[in-house]
Amino acid sequence: xxxxxxxxxxxxxxxxxxxxxxxxxxxxxxxxxxxxxxxxxxxxxxxxxxxxxxxxxxxxxxxxxxxxxxxxxxxxxxxxxxxxxxxxxxxxxxxxxxxxxxxxxxxxxxxxxxxxxxxxxxxxxxxxxxxxxxxxxxxxxxxxxxxxxxxxxxxxxxxxxxxxxxxxxxxxxxxxxxxxxxxxxxxxxxxxxxxxxxxxxxxxxxxxxxxxxxxxxxxxxxxxxxxxxxxxxxxxxxxxxxxxxxxxxxxxxxxxxxxxxxxxxxxxxxxxxxxxxxxxxxxxxxxxxxx
Amino acid sequence: xxxxxxxxxxxxxxxxxxxxxxxxxxxxxxxxxxxxxxxxxxxxxxxxxxxxxxxxxxxxxxxxxxxxxxxxxxxxxxxxxxxxxxxxxxxxxxxxxxxxxxxxxxxxxxxxxxxxxxxxxxxxxxxxxxxxxxxxxxxxxxxxxxxxxxxxxxxxxxxxxxxxxxxxxxxxxxxxxxxxxxxxxxxxxxxxxxxxxxxxxxxxxxxxxxxxxxxxxxxxxxxxxxxxxxxxxxxxxxxxxxxxxxxxxxxxxxxxxxxxxxxxxxxxxxxxxxxxxxxxxxxxxxxxxxxxxxxxxxxxxxxxxxxxxxxxxxxxxxxxxxxxxxxxxxxxxxxxxxxxxxxxxxxxxxxxxxxxxxxxxxxxxxxxxxxxxxxxxxxxxxxxxxxxxxxxxxxxxxxxxxxxxxxxxxxxxxxxxxxxxxxxxxxxxxxxxxxxxxxxxxxx
Numbered sequence: 001x002x003x004x005x006x007x008x009x010x011x012x013x014x015x016x017x018x019x020x021x022x023x024x025x026x027x028x029x030x031x032x033x034x035x036x037x038x039x040x041x042x043x044x045x046x047x048x049x050x051x052x053x054x055x056x057x058x059x060x061x062x063x064x065x066x067x068x069x070x071x072x073x074x075x076x077x078x079x080x081x082x083x084x085x086x087x088x089x090x091x092x093x094x095x096x097x098x099x100x101x102x103x104x105x106x107x108x109x110x111x112x113x114x115x116x117x118x119x120x121x122x123x124x125x126x127x128x129x130x131x132x133x134x135x136x137x138x139x140x141x142x143x144x145x146x147x148x149x150x151x152x153x154x155x156x157x158x159x160x161x162x163x164x165x166x167x168x169x170x171x172x173x174x175x176x177x178x179x180x181x182x183x184x185x186x187x188x189x190x191x192x193x194x195x196x197x198x199x200x201x202x203x204x205x206x207x208x209x210x211x212x213x214x215x216x217x218x219x220x221x222x223x224x225x226x227x228x229x230x231x232x233x234x235x236x237x238x239x240x241x242x243x244x245x246x247x248x249x250x251x252x253x254x255x256x257x258x259x260x261x262x263x264x265x266x267x268x269x270x271x272x273x274x275x276x277x278x279x280x281x282x283x284x285x286x287x288x289x290x291x
Numbered sequence: 292x293x294x295x296x297x298x299x300x301x302x303x304x305x306x307x308x309x310x311x312x313x314x315x316x317x318x319x320x321x322x323x324x325x326x327x328x329x330x331x332x333x334x335x336x337x338x339x340x341x342x343x344x345x346x347x348x349x350x351x352x353x354x355x356x357x358x359x360x361x362x363x364x365x366x367x368x369x370x371x372x373x374x375x376x377x378x379x380x381x382x383x384x385x386x387x388x389x390x391x392x393x394x395x396x397x398x399x400x401x402x403x404x405x406x407x408x409x410x411x412x413x414x415x416x417x418x419x420x421x422x423x424x425x426x427x428x429x430x431x432x433x434x435x436x437x438x439x440x441x442x443x444x445x446x447x448x449x450x451x452x453x454x455x456x457x458x459x460x461x462x463x464x465x466x467x468x469x470x471x472x473x474x475x476x477x478x479x480x481x482x483x484x485x486x487x488x489x490x491x492x493x494x495x496x497x498x499x500x501x502x503x504x505x506x507x508x509x510x511x512x513x514x515x516x517x518x519x520x521x522x523x524x525x526x527x528x529x530x531x532x533x534x535x536x537x538x539x540x541x542x543x544x545x546x547x548x549x550x551x552x553x554x555x556x557x558x559x560x561x562x563x564x565x566x567x568x569x570x571x572x573x574x575x576x577x578x579x580x581x582x583x584x585x586x587x588x589x590x591x592x593x594x595x596x597x598x599x600x601x602x603x604x605x606x607x608x609x610x611x612x613x614x615x616x617x618x619x620x621x622x623x624x625x626x627x628x629x630x631x632x633x634x635x636x637x638x639x640x641x642x643x644x645x646x647x648x649x650x651x652x653x654x655x656x657x658x659x660x661x662x663x664x665x666x667x668x669x670x671x672x673x674x675x676x677x678x679x680x681x682x683x684x685x686x687x688x689x690x691x692x693x694x695x696x697x698x699x700x701x702x703x704x705x706x707x708x709x710x711x712x713x714x715x716x717x718x719x720x721x722x723x724x725x726x727x728x729x730x731x732x733x734x735x
Binding site for chain 2: 009010011012014017018020021024025026
C-alpha cells in the first residue's frame with residue numbers, strides 16, 4: 001500500500017494572494033524598491049550621527065585623513081625664495097610672512113600672502129607661486145625712489161607715483177634725488193616730476209619744490225630766490241621764467257621772488273638793497289640829489 | 292427595471308474604466324476548468340497606420356498578456372456549488388495569469404454557463420413625435436416593450452435590440468436619423484437565475500476583483516467560433532462544456548435564442564467511471580485519450596489498460612476494449628445531442644435560412660462527434676475553434692477556450708444592449724422637478 005500523501009492545495013491563501021497583488025502594484029513596488037533602501041540608508045546615517053561623540057570621531061577621522069594627504073612630502077613647501085628685491089625688502093617680507101617651514105601647500109593662501117607682501121611700501125608688485133620641489137617663489141618688483149619729500153614727520157623717499165618707499169635719515173644720503181616739501185606734496189609727485197624735468201636748465205641752482213598752501217608750487221632756488229608758480233599750468237609758467245632767464249639772465253640778478261601766479265602780470269620782487277640801489281641810480285640819472 | 296439599468300450601467304462604466312487603465316481580466320468559470328486571461332488594451336490607434344487593417348471589431352486593440360487555467364473545483368452544471376473551493380480556484384487562476392502578465396488586474400469580465408438561461412422575444416412600438424428617429428426615440432421604444440413576467444429570482448443578463456422596424460420597413464439595424472411615423476423594435480431578453488449570479492459575484496468580490504461585465508457563455512462562445520457569415524445568415528453554436536451544454540442561435544449578427552442543457556462532458560466521465568469501475572480522474576484520462584463515439588472493427592482489438600492502485604493484481608490489470616468505452620460514451624453524447632435537438636426545434640431553428648450548426652467547447656473534441664451530430668441535428672454541422680486573438684498562448688487556442696476568447700471579443704467590442712441607451716426622460720426624477728416648477732407657475 002502506498003503511503004497517502006495529503007495533496008497540497010495549489011491555491012494561494014487569501015493572504016498570499018493579496019500580498020501577490022500588492023507586490024504587482026506599481027506604486028508599491030517602486031516604493032519598496034527605491035523608497036525603502038533610501039529610507040534605510042538615511043535612517044541608519046541619521047541614527048549613527050545622532051550621537052555627539054560619533055560625530056566628533058567622524059569629524060576627527062576625516063580631518064586626520066585630510067591631514068595625512070596634505071602632509072605628504074609632495075605637497076610640502078620647504079623654503080621661500082625671494083627674487084628681485086634688495087636684502088632689506090627680503091628681510092621685511094620674511095618678517096610679514098612669518099612661516100615655519102616645512103608647511104603644506106594646502107595651508108598657504110597665496111592670494112592673501114600676495115596681498116600682504118604687496119602692502120609693503122617698498123614693493124610695487126609681488127608674484128607668488130609654489131615651484132616644484134617645495135619652494136615658495138616670491139617674485140617682487142621694488143619701488144624705485146624718485147624723489148625726497150620733506151614732510152612734517154621728516155624725510156621720506158617717494159617713487160615717481162608718489163607712493164612712499166621708505167623713510168630717509170638724512171637728505172645727504174640721497175643727494176642725487178630732488179627734494180620736495182610742504183603738506184600734500186606727496187600727492188602731487190607726478191606734477192613735481194614734470195616741473196623738475198622742466199627746470200633742468202636751472203638745475204644747478206635748484207634747491208627744491210615747495211607745495212604752498214596745498215594747492216600750488218614754489219620753486220626754491222639758492223640765494224633765497226623763489227619762483228611762485230600758478231595753480232593752473234605751472235610747467236608753462238616755469239618755462240616762461242626759464243626762457244626769460246636764458247634771454248636776460250634774470251635769475252642772476254638780485255631778485256627775491258618771481259611771481260607768476262597771475263599769468264597776465266608776472267611780477268618780480270627785488271631784494272631791498274637792490275631797490276635802494278635802483279632808486280639811487282634813478283636819482284643820479286635824474287640829476288637830482290638831495291646831498 | 293431601473294435597478295437593472297443601474298447595475299448594468301455600473302458594469303459598463305467599470306469596463307470603460309478598465310479599458311482606460313489598459314488592463315482587464317477575463318474569467319471563465321466553467322465546470323471542468325477555470326480560465327483567466329489578462330488583456331492589455333493599447334487603444335485602437337495602434338494599427339491605424341498599417342494598411343489593410345481595419346478596426347476588426349476591436350480585435351486589433353487588445354493583446355493577451357497573461358493566461359492561466361486551473362482545474363475547476365466546487366462548480367457543478369456551470370453553477371457555483373462550493374463557494375470556498377471555487378474562490379480558491381479563481382484565486383489560483385488569477386494569480387497565475389497575473390504572474391505571467393506581471394501586472395495587477397482589478398477588473399474582471401466573467402461569463403457563466405449554467406444558471407438556466409431563458410430567452411424571451413420582446414417587441415415594442417411607439418408613434419414618433421417627430422418624423423426623424425433620434426436616440427431618445429430608440430430608448431423610448433425599447434422602454435415601451437412589455438416585459439414578460441419571468442418570475443421571481445431571475446435577472447436579466449442580456450437585453451439586445453435585434454431588429455428595428457420603421458413603418459412598413461423591417462430589418463433595420465440602426466434606425467437613427469431615418470424618417471418615419473412608427474418605430475417598432477424586437478428585443479431578445481435573456482434571463483438567468485439571480486442566485487447563481489450572486490454567488491459568482493460574491494466569489495469574485497472575495498478575490499478583491501471588481502466585475503466589469505457579465506455575459507452568457509453560450510453567447511460569447513458563439514461570438515468567437517461562428518464566422519461572420521454564419522452569424523449573419525443564421526447558425527446555432529453549441530458549446531459543449533463540462534457541466535452544461537450551451538446553445539445559442541444567431542441571425543443577422545444578433546443572438547435571438549439561447550438555452551442550455553444541464554449535461555456535459557463531466558456526465559460522460561461519470562458514466563465511464565461508473566461503467567468501468569474506475570476513479571473519476573482515470574475515467575477522465577481514458578476519455579480524453581481513447582474516447583470516441585463511432586466504433587469500428589479496429590476498436591474491438593484496441594485494448595485499454597484501465598489501471599488502478601488497489602494492490603489487487605486482478606483489479607489493477609483490467610483492460611477494456613475501445614469499443615466498450617465507445618459503447619459507454621455514445622449513449623450519453625446522443626442524449627445530450629437529442630436534448631439539444633429538442634431545444635432547437637422549440638426555438639424554431641428549422642425556419643432559419645441557413646441551418647449551420649457549430650460545435651465548440653471542450654466536449655466537441657470527442658473524435659467522431661461531428662458525424663454523430665450531423666445525424667441528430669442536421670446536415671450542416673462543423674466543429675468550431677475560437678478565433679485567434681493576439682498573444683493567446685498555443686495551449687489556450689483549443690475549442691475548450693471558445694468562451695474565454697469570446698469574452699475577450701465581448702470586452703473589446705460589446706454589442707449594444709438596452710442599457711447602453713439613455714433612460715427615457717419620464718423615468719428621471721426630472722419630471723417631478725418639472726411638475727414642481729409647473730405648480731409654482733400655476734399657483735404663484
